Amino acid sequence: MKISEIGKLLDAELLAGEEHLDSEVISACCSDMMSDVLAYVKDQGVLITGLINSQVIRTANMMDMICIVFVRGKRPTPEMVELAEECGIAVMCSEKRAFEASGILYAAGLSHSGGH
């Protein structure tokens, strides 16, 4: 699935990383616990979260994720958006709740594992 399609499916606003819209991802992870993202994520390209702090961006960077979707209408700060640009991560915001956003993406073909 292309990142641009994630944006359309979730009716999301893109805040950073327009150059990544054509990048392909095959799996995603949904969590507000960055500890768990660090412990359990393997080859997931997309992070779905409602947590707002700089560590969300840094955690995604550490895990080589290329897209973060902030749900529940949460908006990252300008500093977070700037950090994401630096790290080469696409950032978008959706009004949908985490469960709904995850369900939509799962139904559309994103999996929870790397798919290898």
Add this chain to the structure above:
Amino acid sequence: MSDVVKFRFDVDGSDFSSAGAASVTVKKKLRQLGYSPDVIRRVSIAMYEGEINMVIHANGGIAEVEASDDKIVIVLADKGPGIPDVELAMQAGYSTAKDHIRNLGFGAGMGLPNMIKYTDDLRIDTVVGEGTTITMTVLI
């Protein structure tokens, strides 16, 4: 890449918003030095977990990374409270982090287990009341 490349960072313990910044920088530098994505990922996740721990538990400290042809060594030294029971601290899910840290998305008790998982060697030198030094090695 025959020389040893060294990096040193003062990790600020007073400002959580900057926690993890040193690890982001190291990841970028290791990419520039041409290490494999797998090595870079292991080093950066292990260092990031350690860096966050230093900020949460020890009011910051010094992070040093030495990158050479055959290994990358990360040393995290703090003057925090020390770890009274290292074996307990190593257990997955055990954490002394307070609720406000969990609200920031950390403190699940997975930091040290994750650091062990991603490194080839991890040594903890800790003295209660004086501080902790964690030395992690990732072999190339």
